[in-house]
Amino acid sequence: MTRPAGPVDYKFVQQAYDTVADDYAAHLPDTRAEAALDLAMLDHFAATVEAGGPVLDAGCGAGRMTRYLADRGCNVEGLDLSPAMVAAARRDHPDLSFAVGSIADLSHPDSRFAGVLLWYSTIHTPPEHLGRVFAEVARVLRAGGHLLLAFQSGHGTRDVAAAYRRFGHDVQLERYLTTADDVASQLSAIGLIETCRLVRAAQGGERDAQTVLLARAI
């Protein structure tokens, strides 16, 4: 499968997560921040992916969702851009497998995975570059495999550096909003057909509505 042209510069994203990794792991060690509805989508994904089939937690951060899926029987491995996040994941989940790499340029062979999770890991990719990430996911997913992705819904850009300043970190980090319709239509164009979507209002300290979208590779 041909990858769309156009490199994405993730230098600031990597630097930011390398800087905040230990605080991220300490303050978000598990799924306590997720809404029950979000977890229902994750549970459905874990139950739907072919039993024993390999699953990639792409943009795994410090590994909390890798843990969640492993605890639900998934044969899951994590991958993240940030070496410090991967080091935290390996430290906190020594029984699981993690690697450093970019979801925009995966080293895995075609059709390797029965499932791919993108849990808030595409949010730092500018919308015009999402096609490259989605093409990589489509390439490594086998026919009948499932993609679950979560992201903040809407339009525009949010500066998230301020959230880390209270931990004493000075980083440059933005996230980009996008809509379920936009994502579903991009996925459909490359053979990832939406099977289910959750779009819910912001709750608690969230600033934006949230989307969790499940798609199946044809």
Ligand SMILES: C[S@@+](CC[C@H](N)C(=O)[O-])C[C@H]1O[C@@H](n2cnc3c(N)ncnc32)[C@H](O)[C@@H]1O
């Ligand atoms: C908001 S955190 C979410 C981490 C994890 N999925 C979780 O829910 O805790 C975003 C993560 O995506 C990773 N990330 C962003 N762009 C990436 C890319 N192109 N390739 C791999 N990881 C990426 C970041 O390094 C960071 O760990």
